[in-house]
Amino acid sequence: xxxxxxxxxxxxxxxxxxxxxxxxxxxxxxxxxxxxxxxxxxxxxxxxxxxxxxxxxxxxxxxxxxxxxxxxxxxxxxxxxxxxxxxxxxxxxxxxxxxxxxxxxxxxxxxxxxxxxxxxxxxxxxxxxxxxxxxxxxxxxxxxxxxxxxxxxxxxxxxxxxxxxxxxxxxxxxxxxxxxxxxxxxxxxxxxxxxxxxxxxxxxxxxxxxxxxxxxxxxxxxxxxxxxxxxxxxxxxxxxxxxxxxxxxxxxxxxxxxxxxxxxxxxxxxxxxxxxxxxxxxxxxxxxxxxxxxxxxxxxxxxxxxxxxxxxxxxxxxxxxxxxxxxxxxxxxxxxxxxxxxxxxxxxxxxxxxxxxxxxxxxxxxxxxxxxxxxxxxxxxxxxxxxxxxxxxxxxxxxxxxxxxxxxxxx
Amino acid sequence: xxxxxxxxxxxxxxxxxxxxxxxxxxxxxxxxxxxxxxxxxxxxxxxxxxxxxxxxxxxxxxxxxxxxxxxxxxxxxxxxxxxxxxxxxxxxxxxxxxxxxxxxxxxxxxxxxxxxxxxxxx
Numbered sequence: 001x002x003x004x005x006x007x008x009x010x011x012x013x014x015x016x017x018x019x020x021x022x023x024x025x026x027x028x029x030x031x032x033x034x035x036x037x038x039x040x041x042x043x044x045x046x047x048x049x050x051x052x053x054x055x056x057x058x059x060x061x062x063x064x065x066x067x068x069x070x071x072x073x074x075x076x077x078x079x080x081x082x083x084x085x086x087x088x089x090x091x092x093x094x095x096x097x098x099x100x101x102x103x104x105x106x107x108x109x110x111x112x113x114x115x116x117x118x119x120x121x122x123x124x125x126x127x128x129x130x131x132x133x134x135x136x137x138x139x140x141x142x143x144x145x146x147x148x149x150x151x152x153x154x155x156x157x158x159x160x161x162x163x164x165x166x167x168x169x170x171x172x173x174x175x176x177x178x179x180x181x182x183x184x185x186x187x188x189x190x191x192x193x194x195x196x197x198x199x200x201x202x203x204x205x206x207x208x209x210x211x212x213x214x215x216x217x218x219x220x221x222x223x224x225x226x227x228x229x230x231x232x233x234x235x236x237x238x239x240x241x242x243x244x245x246x247x248x249x250x251x252x253x254x255x256x257x258x259x260x261x262x263x264x265x266x267x268x269x270x271x272x273x274x275x276x277x278x279x280x281x282x283x284x285x286x287x288x289x290x291x292x293x294x295x296x297x298x299x300x301x302x303x304x305x306x307x308x309x310x311x312x313x314x315x316x317x318x319x320x321x322x323x324x325x326x327x328x329x330x331x332x333x334x335x336x337x338x339x340x341x342x343x344x345x346x347x348x349x350x351x352x353x354x355x356x357x358x359x360x361x362x363x364x365x366x367x368x369x370x371x372x373x374x375x376x377x378x379x380x381x382x383x384x385x386x387x388x389x390x391x392x393x394x395x396x397x398x399x400x401x402x403x404x405x406x407x408x409x410x411x
Numbered sequence: 412x413x414x415x416x417x418x419x420x421x422x423x424x425x426x427x428x429x430x431x432x433x434x435x436x437x438x439x440x441x442x443x444x445x446x447x448x449x450x451x452x453x454x455x456x457x458x459x460x461x462x463x464x465x466x467x468x469x470x471x472x473x474x475x476x477x478x479x480x481x482x483x484x485x486x487x488x489x490x491x492x493x494x495x496x497x498x499x500x501x502x503x504x505x506x507x508x509x510x511x512x513x514x515x516x517x518x519x520x521x522x523x524x525x526x527x528x529x530x531x532x533x
Contacts, residue, residue: 115501115505161523162501162522162523163412163500163523164500164501164502165499165501165502165503
């Protein structure tokens, strides 16, 4: 039942993005195209129950949306000289709806265009490619619905008024521009992912949407290894979703998770993507992070973690893509490999102002200090970590690992 | 579609204009950039400007004219010139902006021009 509903939802999702991208490709106005498309869906709800579902529902919807755009243009004299009007005039000479182009890739690139504010790129993708409404997006990004709606309106107006290019980037620009698209998709998956505390995800509310976009970009750009790297990374993280909480909702860090709860199907799909990606022989941040997750996943088969390989990959990642998250991950890997001094050295090199409110830093620091027998300093770092924790389950896990509580935590 | 490139320069850039040791490189860079735009046939209009030290700002407050020596705001970067160009889209305008010598030392702001006003209804 759930499967059928999911399938229907996926089909509707695919259809929405394709239709909107075709309209935007033709009329270059996202907001007007969205309005026209939602009118077309309303018209379908009115007429299809009586006339039956047409043979080609997408062509019907596209045609209805175009009529709606035409009415809009007629009522708005201001649009007289606009691109929409000109394109509509041209359309009357050559109506061709049986072969709708799939312009979703162009839509993804325009949403993640460098001229668009970074904070609105992901919401814009979710709304235009997947048809999510602003209120739903606002809830996932923890902002007021009106604020999110306003940001989306502003971004769409900029795309139209400043006339951003609705084309695929040139080969020379492709890797830089693709990175922006992939980053925006990953942001939908959850930026608070971290291997250190094993918290992996924030809300995970948009995980399904992010996976849809990840699969879409692989399908549309099959020759790009980093797109596959991102998909693999998200699949590896997602495969552990059910293992992240114990029966009573208790937080389970990575090393304590019951690996039987990891989804073998997702791990298999992720491994396949990663292997295909690696054939290109090009380093990429997402491929490297996915490879790290692949090592964690192998624990479910072998029962032991390959610490040496983990250290190598973290070293590579730290050298190529330095960042707080990467360094803290590297420190945690070193700690697991039984090198607390080395781990602390990595942490000490970070700029205090940048890590002062980064929770995973304090968790890792506490563990490293405690491994070195610096009990008091370790406890103080752990207290800071607790104070910075948002998730209730993670907080109670950390509180239970305070020295006085150790007995109950290990029971 | 028409865009304006607002070419901002920093104090060092303005100083290079009159420094015998650097003037040739400075002006050479600009004339090459402007030459390339001219060759592409995209220039609608434009010009370099004298430095902010000769700027004068006028305001009307309470019906009185206030004239002040200097630019509107004393910021690190000041307008050093502008070009209106005709190109198909923002991406192309940004490509040209990136080639301006001042993009390296300071910045270039790119903005679409207002579309022509529709004829007033009679």
